[in-house]
Amino acid sequence: MMRPVYFVNGKGQYPLVKITEVKTYLMHAGRPGGWAARNWLFIRIYTDEGIYGVGEASGWPRVVQTAIQDLTPLLIGEDPFHIEKLWQKLYLAMMGHGMTGIVGSGALTGIDMALWDIKGKALNTPVWNLLGGKIRDRIWAYPHAHNAERAQELVDRGFTALKTGGVTGVVGKIDSIRKAVGPDIDLMVDAHGPPWLTTRDAIRLGKALEEYDLLFYEDPVAPEDIEATARVADAVDLPIAAGERHAHMYGVRQLIEREIIDVVQPDTGRAGGLLQMKKIAAMAEAHGIMMAPHSGSLGPVAAYACLHLLANLPNTLIMEHLEDDVPQRYEVVTPVPQVEDGHILVPDTPGLGVDIVEEAIAHYPAQGNVSPPNPDQEYVYIQSRRGRARWIKS
Numbered sequence: 001m002m003r004p005v006y007f008v009n010g011k012g013q014y015p016l017v018k019i020t021e022v023k024t025y026l027m028h029a030g031r032p033g034g035w036a037a038r039n040w041l042f043i044r045i046y047t048d049e050g051i052y053g054v055g056e057a058s059g060w061p062r063v064v065q066t067a068i069q070d071l072t073p074l075l076i077g078e079d080p081f082h083i084e085k086l087w088q089k090l091y092l093a094m095m096g097h098g099m100t101g102i103v104g105s106g107a108l109t110g111i112d113m114a115l116w117d118i119k120g121k122a123l124n125t126p127v128w129n130l131l132g133g134k135i136r137d138r139i140w141a142y143p144h145a146h147n148a149e150r151a152q153e154l155v156d157r158g159f160t161a162l163k164t165g166g167v168t169g170v171v172g173k174i175d176s177i178r179k180a181v182g183p184d185i186d187l188m189v190d191a192h193g194p195p196w197l198t199t200r201d202a203i204r205l206g207k208a209l210e211e212y213d214l215l216f217y218e219d220p221v222a223p224e225d226i227e228a229t230a231r232v233a234d235a236v237d238l239p240i241a242a243g244e245r246h247a248h249m250y251g252v253r254q255l256i257e258r259e260i261i262d263v264v265q266p267d268t269g270r271a272g273g274l275l276q277m278k279k280i281a282a283m284a285e286a287h288g289i290m291m292a293p294h295s296g297s298l299g300p301v302a303a304y305a306c307l308h309l310l311a312n313l314p315n316t317l318i319m320e321h322l323e324d325d326v327p328q329r330y331e332v333v334t335p336v337p338q339v340e341d342g343h344i345l346v347p348d349t350p351g352l353g354v355d356i357v358e359e360a361i362a363h364y365p366a367q368g369n370v371s372p373p374n375p376d377q378e379y380v381y382i383q384s385r386r387g388r389a390r391w392i393k394s
């Protein structure tokens, strides 16, 4: 068993652990036929006690990598245990850049995550224990199903909740999935908040989906338009989910405080870190809103961090789970998370319970990280209006 190196003695003193180095690892994780421009960014923070922590940062990873490198001098020599203090120090250091949004938040996330990992390893306890202990030993999870055949395959593997996405033809898709898997499987639809979809069309789409009794209707409009999200929520009799594109607690504050949404989806890799996620979850809990963190852009380290958080929270709903989107997902970390009856097991090992495999990451050099616009999107809008939104039933 690892020796706990960090303790408070009878005089309230403790041996200092100091941060000595921060390393970043950027790799390609694009999905052919899907999000081809995706990269993942991992970090390691090293200490003078020989312990290092791992983290992951999303939110335009190539830019976030530069942000972390800029912030690194502010971390060297610091005590990694004081996560809140360091978060505030770095947040203030970015103030001169203005509202850094998801990039600044992504950088803070990767650093926060690695600090939690260090603390857990140093105290020889899982991160969920530091967050307040755990309520559950496994987390209900949902993968993505793009058609009825895939949905059935996932249900056969034990999953009891599935999400599908898009706008064009999504009603027909959810209809065929519901017919294939039956009434007992929970289904979700993610419209991905396309800026070309009008609020009225998002309402029309939501109304067409009402009969499928969804667990939630996600990002029906561009989530940065809070008033439009509120209009959809008022008009559609389905739980509304949003939050994946927002940075830290201020990003989702109005959505939560005005009770516009029913499910909040902060991204574990870019919402600001586990402390911010815990604060978001507390705000949500006070308003009867459930947590279903976003993972679509993330790699496997952030997924581990999410497990520790959701093990602790009273208002955990479900976790987004991608396991076979790209073959390298589980080549670049160890160990691989365990799935059982549609749930992911919460690790009991010290820290986050995961590490990156540097040699494997080196096989996937980072590529461009911006997707070209889909030329069909504007066309879909024009066609839908001229065709009286026929796409809803297509």
Ligand SMILES: [Mg+2]
Pocket: 190, 192, 218, 219, 244, 294, 296
């Ligand atoms: Mg989404």
